[in-house]
Amino acid sequence: MIRIRTYLWAALLLAALPAAAQRAKVTKATVFKDVDGRVISKDEFRAKLRTGQFAVYDYQAQGRAFTSISLRKADTPDAVRTQALSPARTFGTAAPAFSGVDVRTGQPVALAALRGKVVVVNFWFIRCPYCIEEMPNFKKLTAAYRDNPDVVFVSLARDKPEALHKFLAARGDFGFAVLPEMSDVARQFGVLGYPTTAVIDRQGRFAYDQEYTDNTARLSEAIGRAL
Numbered sequence: 001m002i003r004i005r006t007y008l009w010a011a012l013l014l015a016a017l018p019a020a021a022q023r024a025k026v027t028k029a030t031v032f033k034d035v036d037g038r039v040i041s042k043d044e045f046r047a048k049l050r051t052g053q054f055a056v057y058d059y060q061a062q063g064r065a066f067t068s069i070s071l072r073k074a075d076t077p078d079a080v081r082t083q084a085l086s087p088a089r090t091f092g093t094a095a096p097a098f099s100g101v102d103v104r105t106g107q108p109v110a111l112a113a114l115r116g117k118v119v120v121v122n123f124w125f126i127r128c129p130y131c132i133e134e135m136p137n138f139k140k141l142t143a144a145y146r147d148n149p150d151v152v153f154v155s156l157a158r159d160k161p162e163a164l165h166k167f168l169a170a171r172g173d174f175g176f177a178v179l180p181e182m183s184d185v186a187r188q189f190g191v192l193g194y195p196t197t198a199v200i201d202r203q204g205r206f207a208y209d210q211e212y213t214d215n216t217a218r219l220s221e222a223i224g225r226a227l
Contacts (some may be wrong), residue, residue: 026066033058033070045071050213081113081208088190088208095121095200096188098156100179103164111204117119118151118207118226119200120219123182123191125158126167131195134214135171141216142176149172150202156182202227 032045035054048054048071057072084090099110111119122138124131145151153176155165159178168178187200192211199208199222207220 008138015225016038019149025064028227030066031068034070035071035073037070042074045069050215063107079195084193084206085209085211086190088188088197089206091206093206095119095198095206097184098179098182098185098188100156100182102177103161103180104168104173104178107177108203109179115153117149118202118223120151120153120190120223121156121198121200122153123156123158123189123196124194125185126163128194134195137214137216139174142174144220146175146222150227152176156185158183158186167199199223199226 001045030042032040032042034040034045034048035057041094049056051098054071054075055074055171056069058070059066060068060070075100082091089095095111097111099108099112101107102109143155145153153174155174155178157178157180159167159180164178164180186196189196195207195214196211197219198206199219207226208219
């Protein structure tokens with residue numbers, strides 16, 4: 001679990017940094033600073049970055065190691081973000097059509113058939129440590145909407161049906177559709193990293209997206225806005 005959390009933290013930090021800075025690494029000597037310049041712990045820095053309301057502002061590196069990293073307020077808080085993380089998921093544009101067979105039930109699932117409902121799609125794969133990390137919180141979120149027929153969750157996995165059957169047998173049923181071999185769909189959705197989650201509104205248009213994070217509070221807010 002410690003290793004998985006380390007991977008997720010690294011992915012989150014990389015996503016927040018410009019490409020030129022992504023070659024450097026956080027070390028035990030790295031100093032983390034809040035928006036006011038106050039030194040804070042790595043855990044506090046990570047927790048703030050994961051809210052979506054802060055961004056990396058000033059980073060100093062020596063060789064391939066960060067000496068210090070600072071936070072600033074995000075330009076727009078994630079709760080009211082108006083720009084998608086990928087041009088392929090531009091808010092207000094139509095989501096690509098997809099269809100598949102739920103490995104749990106053998107029933108067909110198609111985005112077109114879900115028009116009129118808010119659809120939350122989650123891209124993941126079995127060997128993705130970040131995806132495994134977010135699963136407990138994601139399951140809690142889906143449970144909160146279990147009695148709401150206007151919200152539908154669909155899991156789009158890269159893996160083959162046989163592997164997913166084994167995974168679900170060991171980990172437990174998700175409680176919502178799991179579609180296998182969705183790599184082509186992921187590319188159409190502009191997925192560059194996992195996990196990626198998108199909210200599609202009742203008209204089939206993108207309303208929200210997030211990457212590398214299990215920020216279910218922001219996701220729940222986005223679902224509420226789309227309803």
